[in-house]
Amino acid sequence: MRFPQVFAPASLVLAMTSLLHAADLKIGLIGLDTSHATAFTEILNDPSAKDHVPGAKVVAAFKGGSPDIESSITRVEGYTTTLRDKHGVEIVDTIQELCSKVDAVMLLSVDGRPHVIQAMPVLAARKPLYIDKPMAGTLSDVHTLARLAAESKTPFFSSSSLRFAKTSQAVRKGSIGIVTNAWCGSPASLEKTHPDLFWYGVHGCESLFTVMGTGCESVRRGKTADGKIEVMGTWKGGRTGTFREVEGYQGKAQGSLGSADVGGFDGYAPLVAEAVKFFQTKVAPVPIEETLELFAFMEAADESKRRGGVEVKLSEVVEAAKKR
DSSP states (O other): OOOOOOOOOHHHHHHHHHHHHHHTEEEEEEOOSSHHHHHHHHHHHOTTSTTOOOSEEEEEEEOOOOTTOHHHHTTHHHHHHHHHHHHOOEEESOHHHHHHHOSEEEEOOSOSTTHHHHHHHHHHTTOOEEEOSSSOSSHHHHHHHHHHHHHHTOOEEEOOGGGGOHHHHHHHTTTTSSEEEEEEEEOOOOOTTSOHHHHTTHHHHHHHHHHHOSOEEEEEEEEOTTSOEEEEEEEGGGOEEEEEEOSSSEEEEEETTEEEEOOOOOOSHHHHHHHHHHHHHOOOSSOHHHHHHHHHHHHHHHHHHHTTSOOEEHHHHHHHHHHO
């Protein structure tokens, strides 16, 4: 008996082919001193996870760890054990060895200072690279990473998970028209080895740039009524954006078509999904120009603080960083 042939729609065949290809994607982690290492791996490797993102798995990792930062060195062994014993991730001795085993890399080290050194073997191997916050420990190093990636023709991006919150993304895509002013807030705990906002305030600053976009020309740093950090930025055309140190993640944007709440946190899955898509397509979801401006904003905020709260142009701190 001959059975009739059944043909799947072309779109279904393409989708299945894409899924099979994506399932083979092997990811390596650098830096097991942050909860992001275990959280991202859970999302990728456990199909039963609530926010599971298919298409890739973490297969290898390099521990890293910074002895002069307590929150780094005291956590690295615990996260390493979880990745190895719970998720079957291979722990390797060098970043070069890691690159030989994977298709793409997530640089997660909580300390931004070693990011340039840790990224160099990845860029030499031309593996697509995601760099977790903070992109680096100085504005100069941020620009160095961008330059090295461009010279090696290696696709990369850096971002906080807050960039991909639904509320912020809706405004970025035009839900309230052109944003004329906004404020975004997050906690902003400090780490003495990093510029003030690089360590944790970067989350709220990332939300601010998500809704405002590029074009910030200058910043002035002050304090909120309760003594917390407040950084007021002026964008081209008179638009204004403010970062405030607050509890939780929140904000408000005003646009030509209305206003909206922004700056929320929807978990890590949206970021992980964007990273997997990036690894597959090699197209960065965040323009490097915007990331460079974001870090210039935070560096200018520190310079304003050093000068007693006067207005500081972003172009000034960028020029100084490039000379270092």
